[in-house]
Amino acid sequence: MRLLEYESKEILAKRDIPTPAGITASRPGLVSLPPPVLIKAQIPLGGRQKAGGVVEALDRKEAEYKLEKMLSSTIRGYRVNKVLVEERLDIEQEFYLGITYDTVAKEPIAIFSTEGGVDIEELAEKEPEKVQKRHFSVRTGLPEYKAREIISQSGITGRTLLGLSNIFSLLATTFLENDATIAEINPLAQTKDGRRVALDCHLEIDDDALYRNPGSAEKEKDPHRVEGGRITSDFEKKATEIDNLDQRGVAGRLIEFDGNLGLIIGGGGASLTAFDAIQRHGGHPANYCEIGGNPSVLKTKELTKLILSKPSVKKIAVIMNVVNNTRVDLMARGVIKGILEIGRNPSETLCVFRVPGAWEEEGFKILSRYGVDYCDRTVSIDQAAQKAVEKLITG
Amino acid sequence: MAILAHEDTRIIVQGITGREAVTFTKDMIDYGTRVVAGVTPGKGGQAVHEVPVFDTVHQAVREYSTEASVISVPPAMVKGAALEALSNGIKLLVIVAERVPQRDTVEVLEVARADGAVVIGPNSLGMINPHTVKIGMAGGPVENLKKAYMPGPVGIASRSGGMTTEVANLLTTHGIGQSTCISIGGDPVVGSNFLDLVPLFDKDPDTKAIVLFCEPGGVIEERLSDMVLSEEIRTPIVAFVAGRFVDTMPGVRFGHAATIVEGTRGTAAGKIERFQKAGIHVAEALNDIVSILETLL
Numbered sequence: 011m012r013l014l015e016y017e018s019k020e021i022l023a024k025r026d027i028p029t030p031a032g033i034t035a036s037r038p039g040l041v042s043l044p045p046p047v048l049i050k051a052q053i054p055l056g057g058r059q060k061a062g063g064v065v066e067a068l069d070r071k072e073a074e075y076k077l078e079k080m081l082s083s084t085i086r087g088y089r090v091n092k093v094l095v096e097e098r099l100d101i102e103q104e105f106y107l108g109i110t111y112d113t114v115a116k117e118p119i120a121i122f123s124t125e126g127g128v129d130i131e132e133l134a135e136k137e138p139e140k141v142q143k144r145h146f147s148v149r150t151g152l153p154e155y156k157a158r159e160i161i162s163q164s165g166i167t168g169r170t171l172l173g174l175s176n177i178f179s180l181l182a183t184t185f186l187e188n189d190a191t192i193a194e195i196n197p198l199a200q201t202k203d204g205r206r207v208a209l210d211c212h213l214e215i216d217d218d219a220l221y222r223n224p225g226s227a228e229k230e231k232d233p234h235r236v237e238g239g240r241i242t243s244d245f246e247k248k249a250t251e252i253d254n255l256d257q258r259g260v261a262g263r264l265i266e267f268d269g270n271l272g273l274i275i276g277g278g279g280a281s282l283t284a285f286d287a288i289q290r291h292g293g294h295p296a297n298y299c300e301i302g303g304n305p306s307v308l309k310t311k312e313l314t315k316l317i318l319s320k321p322s323v324k325k326i327a328v329i330m331n332v333v334n335n336t337r338v339d340l341m342a343r344g345v346i347k348g349i350l351e352i353g354r355n356p357s358e359t360l361c362v363f364r365v366p367g368a369w370e371e372e373g374f375k376i377l378s379r380y381g382v383d384y385c386d387r388t389v390s391i392d393q394a395a396q397k398a399v400e401k402l403i404t405g
Numbered sequence: 406m407a408i409l410a411h412e413d414t415r416i417i418v419q420g421i422t423g424r425e426a427v428t429f430t431k432d433m434i435d436y437g438t439r440v441v442a443g444v445t446p447g448k449g450g451q452a453v454h455e456v457p458v459f460d461t462v463h464q465a466v467r468e469y470s471t472e473a474s475v476i477s478v479p480p481a482m483v484k485g486a487a488l489e490a491l492s493n494g495i496k497l498l499v500i501v502a503e504r505v506p507q508r509d510t511v512e513v514l515e516v517a518r519a520d521g522a523v524v525i526g527p528n529s530l531g532m533i534n535p536h537t538v539k540i541g542m543a544g545g546p547v548e549n550l551k552k553a554y555m556p557g558p559v560g561i562a563s564r565s566g567g568m569t570t571e572v573a574n575l576l577t578t579h580g581i582g583q584s585t586c587i588s589i590g591g592d593p594v595v596g597s598n599f600l601d602l603v604p605l606f607d608k609d610p611d612t613k614a615i616v617l618f619c620e621p622g623g624v625i626e627e628r629l630s631d632m633v634l635s636e637e638i639r640t641p642i643v644a645f646v647a648g649r650f651v652d653t654m655p656g657v658r659f660g661h662a663a664t665i666v667e668g669t670r671g672t673a674a675g676k677i678e679r680f681q682k683a684g685i686h687v688a689e690a691l692n693d694i695v696s697i698l699e700t701l702l
Contacts, residue, residue: 055656111507111511111593111594113593113594113598113623113624113625113663114598114600114624114625114628116510116511116514116515116594116596117511117515118511131670147515148508148511148512148515149512149515186508189506189507189508191507191593216506216507216508217662218480218504218505218506218507218662219506219507219508221481222481222506263659263660265654265657276567277565277566277567277568277660278565278567278591278659278660278661278664279563279564279565279566279567279568279571279618279620279647279660279661280565280567280568280571281659281660282565282620282647282648282650282651282659282660282664283568283571283645283647283648283691285648285650286647286648286649286650287690287691289649289650290689290690298659300660302567330567331565331567331568331570331571332549332553332567332570332571332574333545333567334530334542334543334544334545334549334566334567334570335428335542335545366574367545367549367570368545368546368549387552387553387574387578388578390575390578390691390692391571391691392690392691392692393692
């Protein structure tokens with residue numbers, strides 16, 4: 011879960027990492043902060059500066075005008091519901107401080123650069139000598155002496171070294187105690203009056219650790235919260251509701267596409283495989299989805315009905331890997347019930363049913379009763395996808 | 406021979422009284438796996454499919470020597486269970502539990518490294534050496550397992566649990582057997598990724614080729630290409646990269662927590678390009694794995 015800038019800064023402030031004076035606003039009005047100020051859109055994506063999500067105001071009137079304008083704008087696809095108004099500081103130098111997990115070394119890694127405000131991975135590729143990195147233990151954190159060792163490699167000395175090391179160590183503590191997966195201060199500014207302040211901050215909290223981070227868990231429950239790289243459609247929201255009908259297995263994680271072939275596919279890896287295969291054989295999926303963990307007949311049925319409710323969808327393909335724990339008969343029952351309830355003919359609507367594995371004999375019996383052409387385990391995911399596309403074309 | 410486990414490997418199940426564990430313990434026993442004990446704190450003295458249950462790993466290993474543990478406990482308890490197994494000298498941990506906080510995984514792996522132990526998972530379905538041993542829930546019930554897997558010369562490692570069985574089934578259907586099949590787990594940080602397992606397969610005299618099921622996201626495939634280029638690996642590798650369409654949707658998470666393309670990083674196309682440069686065979690369609698293997702074996 012990605013926290014917004016102002017939420018991340020609240021967490022930094024709790025650990026005494028200095029942030030600019032600022033106030034948040036959800037509606038236009040007076041700006042009590044003395045100018046000059048920055049007006050910053052609070053959206054869950056980076057790259058907002060280039061997209062006009064950060065603007066400067068030199069007097070109060072301009073600040074109020076720009077605040078109102080920002081609150082009625084859309085930045086990188088997101089309606090701006092919240093704005094952070096911050097003091098504009100006089101900056102001498104900017105740095106990059108970041109902590110994340112190195113998935114190869116399987117350890118947290120502390121990353122430092124004297125080039126603040128950059129895309130750190132890009133910089134690390136092009137000018138690796140400008141980026142200092144060091145692993146540390148989750149059990150001991152990043153003590154200040156280690157932080158000094160990293161930062162001093164960049165030739166930084168004196169009070170700047172001490173100040174930066176202190177903040178770096180605190181950032182690592184913040185990362186660990188909040189179950190973050192990314193904690194970045196980019197940039198951290200050294201001001202002309204000798205202070206060090208976190209100008210922008212990006213925290214991502216591990217979704218699997220929300221149970222022990224009540225503050226973040228509460229934010230996640232907010233129904234108005236927007237997350238991730240794209241905005242969910244109503245069709246997708248309905249699929250999520252279906253998946254939440256009961257706790258048995260997964261039948262959802264639907265993503266809408268503009269094709270005409272409805273897909274009921276799973277589990278995760280097989281969904282990716284089947285979707286690619288449909289496209290490679292010239293098919294146009296109406297959706298992506300994931301089925302797994304032996305979902306209830308009810309969920310499979312409702313998902314089938316939802317996908318068939320799309321006007322463009324005339325036929326659906328059901329493709330899963332050889333299932334380990336999901337029961338083939340329950341899958342067959344759910345899909346057939348859904349088709350019947352919507353008043354269609356299963357043998358015409360299903361262009362392929364390829365789910366081999368546990369309870370397959372029972373499942374195949376149900377399918378043959380309705381004249382559905384099913385595939386057993388000798389037909390691969392790829393062949394099943396080809397069959398589905400061919401049938402869609404021949405009708 | 407295969408890797409990591411063999412027919413004499415003695416296994417305990419931590420969390421054996423849980424609903425899922427009760428089911429897969431039976432599947433493991435039916436397949437001939439030596440499940441010697443189970444552990445559920447507070448339920449010592451009970452039995453699951455005639456396997457004795459203990460309150461602590463310490464009691465279990467005192468009674469029965471043990472080489473491996475399957476960990477199937479609620480996510481918040483995984484770290485404790487894994488550290489308990491490690492501190493009692495168990496050298497192979499298969500963590501099937503899902504939704505384990507990354508910080509906990511990393512802490513467990515830090516201790517495992519110091520102890521010289523191997524961890525598979527978390528969020529793994531487990532591993533299978535066909536017709537000898539199954540650790541975890543991969544493959545499901547025994548009748549399904551016997552249809553999908555058969556012994557032979559191909560090692561499989563997969564980022565998807567379901568596709569571990571699917572790929573094995575594809576090979577079995579075409580008469581190609583497997584040495585060891587491992588579901589590595591779908592999390593960004595797992596105990597044993599391709600970089601850890603490919604060298605083990607490479608050293609195994611029974612493994613003549615390796616099949617990898619890959620997904621977008623992360624850097625493991627790219628790093629593996631470097632490893633192969635530096636000529637550390639001699640066994641031929643066939644890779645299938647699923648989710649090519651994901652490249653067009655950066656920032657969207659598919660299926661596994663690790664399956665996400667960030668900007669232009671971790672794309673399927675990028676991984677395929679690096680594989681090809683390193684001489685790793687890339688299967689365009691899933692079925693191509695078979696035809697490529699037939700030229701290699």
